Amino acid sequence: MAQGSTIGRVAPTVAARRTSALPEMVKDAALFALVTLGLAIPVVAYRTDLGQGTGLELTGRWGLVAGLCAAVFVLRLAQRLVLGEVSRRRDIRTLAEADSKAPARLARPGRIIGPLTLGIALTLPLLAAFGSGSLSEGRYWIDLGILILTYVMLGWGLNIVVGLAGLLDLGYVAFYAVGAYSYALLSTVFGLSFWICLPLAGLFAAAFGVLLGFPVLRLRGDYLAIVTLAFGEIIRLVLINWVDFSGGSAGLSSIPRASFFGIPFTAGEGGFASTFGLTFNPMHRVVFLYYLILVLALITNLVTLRMRRLPLGRAWEALREDEIACRSLGIDTTMTKLTAFALGAMFAGFAGSFFAVRQGFVSPESFNFLESAIILAIVVLGGMGSQLGVAVAAIAMVGAPELLRNLGFLKAVFGEGFDPNEYRLLLFGLAMVAMMVWRPRGLISERTPSVRLGVRAR
């Protein structure tokens, strides 16, 4: 039996680990601390600041370095003592059992969390209004909801490209920018309304996706990633430097606001409030925007879920698993990739035009590589292919830092001037690495193919 032999091969190492005693662990942890010390010299130990004079001044921070080393020492020791035990058991279990049970077990939390999240999302303006007393006071929560949903939509859009088709797109924000600028320009120059611009923005972004995708999608995975990265940067640089077209780095402002299908959100006659017999409240527009992005995000989700059941969606997933096999089976890989790319780009375009109509202002600053990286991080942490995972990851990564910023006790612990947002990207980076090392298939759910054979031949 193949399984029996694997256990036999692992058994000696398991036995060896059991005998590893405390002194050995302490030595190991000390080594870790020593490496940390080496890494911390000198970038952590000395901070450079522009002083009173002309040059830089150094401030020693050896206390911080000592703290870091001690923390690494303790954490490593704890990891060896606690997790060593756990991982040893897990080794034995996973080797002894077939992995066939795992997907069924992991699908369960999705049944509860999914509808719960959707329910909260649908009623968030009400919850915010009741929770804070009035609609205007709940504005913070609704704005936060809009921000998170924008990232959920972008995450779901990128999920089609990265999670389903397995194409690493590092320039996704370029299509977001195309959507935002196409609404900004069409509405300010030609006076078109949001509801005409929205589909147009999606079409433009999809066209850009095809334009870029057609030549580059033949490339292998990591080359594709770099080319999309370069494309994203080119779009941004052109937006910065082509001042006549895009307003340069100052951006475009006074973009027309969204209307309720043609009825503006104004106080006077013919406005939204008077048409529906309500008292005027500027919050109507915010709530409307909230539901707009919610609907857009849900459309993205619905399309993705339906696409997965179509032959095309199945081809995407097959492509992700094994491209050469797909080609051998007669799937037109370039066209299959192109559709995923264009569809993903289209949703980014929709999200972009929503961004423009919500902000009333667009500038190239909003579309840098970091934004692409954040969206990618959301998809990766969500488990690449899992719809719910992406939503939860977006909430965790965009919402959590916002909330942390308002927590007073953190300032008391870490000193005045502590801003969790500073550490947000640091943690994003670490989380991406940790995900790849420990749970490459996602935190809460797995990216199993929609169809799979009952028994896998080995």
Next chain:
Amino acid sequence: MEFFAQQFINGLTLGSIYGLIALGYTMVFGIIGMVNFAHGDVFMLSSFIALIFFLILTTWLGLTSVALVFLIVLILAMVLTALWGWAIERVAYRPLRGSFRLAPLISAIGVSIFLSNFVQVVQGARNKPVPPLVRDVIVLYQNEQYTVTLSYKQAIIMTTTALLLAGFWYLVQRTPFGRAQRACEQDRRMAALLGINVDRTISLTFVLGAALAAVAGTLYLLYYGVVSFSDGFVPGVKAFTAAVLGGIGSLPGAVLGGLIIGLIETFWSAYFSIEYKDVAAFLILIVVLIFKPSGILGRPEVEKV
């Protein structure tokens, strides 16, 4: 003509720095077939390490000998950056061997984000200027309108690059480590069966790549006299472009590609528009990858099942 000559010198200097960074990309790609996306940020980090040691040596210890300061800073930066390279490989890349295809790249992007923000958090977001270390220039040619000069800085940069490339080429072609590395490039499993410590060879490759990035980082600081936490991204992408253009996996190709990219960028800024110089580099990357992904000196790649 004088203007052209001056730009040519400037381009070669810039290209040398790109070439040094590109060597790190190309070696890592050659041995494990992975784009080390964080390499540009390792370069930036090394520049900071060099900056701090430079300040310690000049302001605290009061060293005045430029050559001595430069040498000490260079060695310390190389050692400490190499340690970073080793740690990064150990933590973020080694556990991923045998994972799915994109996992190392995603992990590398994570490392890249981590490094640039780590430096931002510990050193602050502002630009860090240093007083110029070397000011002297050699006048190569002079007439009424133009003077073509080669500054000492530029001479140092080009000489260091040339020396390092020679040393490196010797290391890879003539030493046991180089043989082990080339064996791992061709067939990792076979190399392991023949008694080569594959993990150690890969580790050493990362260490060497990081050390070269540290040289580039120190030279970058010497040349521009300013560094900020976001300086890793664009030089990193350009150096990757250089590695691809020269043929990824090929050491002379990396330096050749670096020089070409440096020259194109300098001439583009000089004759067309300085605003679009990065666009030029990115366009070259796209065009090369589409039309000749094997580069100038690279071998065409065969996709295997």
